[in-house]
Amino acid sequence: MSKFETHAQIAESKVVAVIRGSDAEEAIQLSKAAAEGGIRAIELTYTTPNVQKVFEELQYEDILLGAGTVLDPETARHAILAGAKFVVSPHFNKDVARICNRYGIPYFPGCMTIREMVEALESGCDVLKLFPANDFKPSFIKSVNGPLPQVKIMPTGGINLDNINDWLAAGAVAVGIGSDLNKAYKTGGYEAVVELSKQYINKISQ
Structure with missing residues (x-):
C-alpha cells in the first residue's frame, strides 16, 4: 500500500480508533470490536504490553493498522516491520520522520504550534496530529490554514460523539478516538465497544 493510498483510506474512514490495552488480549478485543462496529483504521499504541502480538493477531483483518505512541526511530522501524501502515507520535521527531x-510510511506527529507544524511539513509529514485536541477549539484548524493552507490536521484527545462532527466540519481530515472505547469496554465489554463504534460511524454519516 502506497502513502497516497493510506492517506486516502484514513480520509475516507474519518475515524481512527486509538487502542491502548492493559495487555495484548485486551487490545485485540478492543480492536476487533471497533472493526466490527465499522471503524476501519486502528492505531495500536506502543504503551500496550507485547503489542507485537496484537499486530500478529490483526494483520489478516480487513482494517488499516497503524502504530501509536512511537517515540523514537527504533520503535518506528519495529512497528513498520510488524505491519504498521502509518506511524503516530505525540510529538514531532525528525529521526522518526526519516525512518518513515x-x-x-506516513508519519503523523503531534504538533501544537506553527513552528512545530512547519518543521514537520519540511520533513515530509502530510497529516499532523493535533494533540491533545481538548485544549483547542475546532476553529483552530481554520486559524492554522490561514498561513498554512496545505496543513491537514487529525485532532486526537477529547473527541467524542458530541463534538466529532464539529471537528470534521472545521476541516479535520480525520479524528482519533480512544478513551471512549476504553470506558465502554470496562463497563460493557466487547459488545459495548461494537455499539459505540457503530454510533461514531452513524454520527459522521449524518
Whole structure:
C-alpha cells in the first residue's frame, strides 16, 4: 500500500480508533470490536504490553493498522516491520520522520504550534496530529490554514460523539478516538465497544 493510498483510506474512514490495552488480549478485543462496529483504521499504541502480538493477531483483518505512541526511530522501524501502515507520535521527531520516509510510511506527529507544524511539513509529514485536541477549539484548524493552507490536521484527545462532527466540519481530515472505547469496554465489554463504534460511524454519516 502506497502513502497516497493510506492517506486516502484514513480520509475516507474519518475515524481512527486509538487502542491502548492493559495487555495484548485486551487490545485485540478492543480492536476487533471497533472493526466490527465499522471503524476501519486502528492505531495500536506502543504503551500496550507485547503489542507485537496484537499486530500478529490483526494483520489478516480487513482494517488499516497503524502504530501509536512511537517515540523514537527504533520503535518506528519495529512497528513498520510488524505491519504498521502509518506511524503516530505525540510529538514531532525528525529521526522518526526519516525512518518513515525511508520505508514509504506516513508519519503523523503531534504538533501544537506553527513552528512545530512547519518543521514537520519540511520533513515530509502530510497529516499532523493535533494533540491533545481538548485544549483547542475546532476553529483552530481554520486559524492554522490561514498561513498554512496545505496543513491537514487529525485532532486526537477529547473527541467524542458530541463534538466529532464539529471537528470534521472545521476541516479535520480525520479524528482519533480512544478513551471512549476504553470506558465502554470496562463497563460493557466487547459488545459495548461494537455499539459505540457503530454510533461514531452513524454520527459522521449524518
